[in-house]
Amino acid sequence: MPRIITIGREFGSGGRELGRRLAETLGFAYYDSEIIKEIAKKTPFSEEYINEVSESGPIPLFPIHYGNSLSMVNDASVDMALDIFSAQSEILKELASKSDCVIIGRAADYVLRDMDPFRIFVYADSKAKLERCKGRATAEEKLTDKQLLRKMKTIDKKRKRYYEFYSGRTWGGRNSYDVLVNTSNQDIKKIAHSIARLFEEEEAK
Amino acid sequence: MPRIITIGREFGSGGRELGRRLAETLGFAYYDSEIIKEIAKKTPFSEEYINEVSESGPIPLFPIHYGNSLSMVNDASVDMALDIFSAQSEILKELASKSDCVIIGRAADYVLRDMDPFRIFVYADSKAKLERCKGRATAEEKLTDKQLLRKMKTIDKKRKRYYEFYSGRTWGGRNSYDVLVNTSNQDIKKIAHSIARLFEEEEAK
Structure with a gap:
C-alpha cells in the first residue's frame, strides 16, 4: 500500500514548506492546490468557490459527523459543501492509492483513515x-502585524471548523496526530530530514 | 551551552525508553531516578517521600505559579514539597550545565527554560x-486491564497536576513543547533515530 503523509497546520507555521x-x-508525490484544480474539473463548481468552501466548510448549527443528521443542516450551501467534500474525498483516495504522497490540509488524515496515513500537525x-x-x-500584500x-x-x-465538522476530531489536538511539530525555533529543512528518517527503508542503526 | 532534551510523557507511552x-x-547523559538519589543526599527527606511528592506535587487550592501567593497554601506538607522542588531545580540546573543530557519528567522543560531545552512530549x-x-x-505485578x-x-x-502546579503551562498541550510524539503504532527505536537527526552536527542534505 502506498505510504501517505498528511499535514495539518496553523497558518504561517511552515506546514506547507515542511x-x-x-x-x-522522500521522492513522494506532493498534493496541495493541485487538488482544487482536479475537483474543479470533476464538479460544476468554480475553483474560487471550491477554495473558499474547502478551507472553511459549511457552518454547522452544532458539530455533527459527515453523513449523520443531514436533515438538521439542509440548506443549499451546506449541500454544495458536502458535495464538494464528497468529490474531494474521492479524489484524495484516488491520488493516495496511486503512489506514496504528502497531502496538505483538507482533513486528509480523516478522509484516508483506512489507508493508515502518518499524520503530522505543524x-x-x-x-x-x-x-x-x-x-x-x-509588496502589495504587506499588512501590519x-x-x-x-x-x-x-x-x-x-x-479548525472545517476539520472538526467533517472528522469529529480535534484540530491540533494531540490525539488526532502521530507527530506535532513546533517550528518556532527550528529549521524546517532539519525537521523534514528528521521526519523523513521514519520512512527510510533501511533499518536504523 | 550544553544541549538539553526534556521528556514529558504519559504513563506507559514509552517516553522513558525513547x-x-x-x-x-547521541551520547548524551541520561537522568531519571538518579535525580531522586541526588535530592535525597541534599535534603532531609527519604527517597520514597521525594519520589511520592515529585511525581504528584502538592495539591493546590487553585493553580498558582511557584513563588507566588505562598500564603494561600501555607500548610506544612506543601512547604516540604516546595522545598523539594526547589532542591530538585538546583540539581537539575547543575546537571544540565555539566554536559549534554536527556532528562525525564520533573517539569525539567520549565525548570530549565532559560537553557533552551528541546521539549518532547510522548x-x-x-x-x-x-x-x-x-x-x-x-509476574507479581500482573494487573487486570x-x-x-x-x-x-x-x-x-x-x-499533570505536578507539571501544571509548578509551570503554569498545560501538560501535554502542544504549546508547552517542541515536538509531541504518538508512539501508538511506531517503533520507538526509529523515533529516537529520527529525533536524534535534529541534533546531529553536520548539516542535513
Whole structure:
C-alpha cells in the first residue's frame, strides 16, 4: 500500500514548506492546490468557490459527523459543501492509492483513515508565524502585524471548523496526530530530514 | 551551552525508553531516578517521600505559579514539597550545565527554560499503553486491564497536576513543547533515530 503523509497546520507555521521538503526528500508525490484544480474539473463548481468552501466548510448549527443528521443542516450551501467534500474525498483516495504522497490540509488524515496515513500537525508561536508571513509576503500584500495576526486567527478558525465538522476530531489536538511539530525555533529543512528518517527503508542503526 | 532534551510523557507511552535511546544514540547523559538519589543526599527527606511528592506535587487550592501567593497554601506538607522542588531545580540546573543530557519528567522543560531545552512530549492511545505495560510487568505485578487503566489514569493525573502546579503551562498541550510524539503504532527505536537527526552536527542534505 502506498505510504501517505498528511499535514495539518496553523497558518504561517511552515506546514506547507515542511510538506514540500518531505516530499522532495522522500521522492513522494506532493498534493496541495493541485487538488482544487482536479475537483474543479470533476464538479460544476468554480475553483474560487471550491477554495473558499474547502478551507472553511459549511457552518454547522452544532458539530455533527459527515453523513449523520443531514436533515438538521439542509440548506443549499451546506449541500454544495458536502458535495464538494464528497468529490474531494474521492479524489484524495484516488491520488493516495496511486503512489506514496504528502497531502496538505483538507482533513486528509480523516478522509484516508483506512489507508493508515502518518499524520503530522505543524504549529508555531505567534511571533514566529508573524515573521514567516512577513518574509513571504509580496509588496502589495504587506499588512501590519495587527492585520496579519487577525488574518492568521481567522484562517485557523476556518481550518479548525472545517476539520472538526467533517472528522469529529480535534484540530491540533494531540490525539488526532502521530507527530506535532513546533517550528518556532527550528529549521524546517532539519525537521523534514528528521521526519523523513521514519520512512527510510533501511533499518536504523 | 550544553544541549538539553526534556521528556514529558504519559504513563506507559514509552517516553522513558525513547529518552534512553536518544541519550544512547547521541551520547548524551541520561537522568531519571538518579535525580531522586541526588535530592535525597541534599535534603532531609527519604527517597520514597521525594519520589511520592515529585511525581504528584502538592495539591493546590487553585493553580498558582511557584513563588507566588505562598500564603494561600501555607500548610506544612506543601512547604516540604516546595522545598523539594526547589532542591530538585538546583540539581537539575547543575546537571544540565555539566554536559549534554536527556532528562525525564520533573517539569525539567520549565525548570530549565532559560537553557533552551528541546521539549518532547510522548503519548499513545490506551490500547498501545496497555500492551506496553503488560509487556514490561513482572509476574507479581500482573494487573487486570481495568486495574492497569485505572493506574495509568491516576499516575497521569498526578503528573499533570505536578507539571501544571509548578509551570503554569498545560501538560501535554502542544504549546508547552517542541515536538509531541504518538508512539501508538511506531517503533520507538526509529523515533529516537529520527529525533536524534535534529541534533546531529553536520548539516542535513
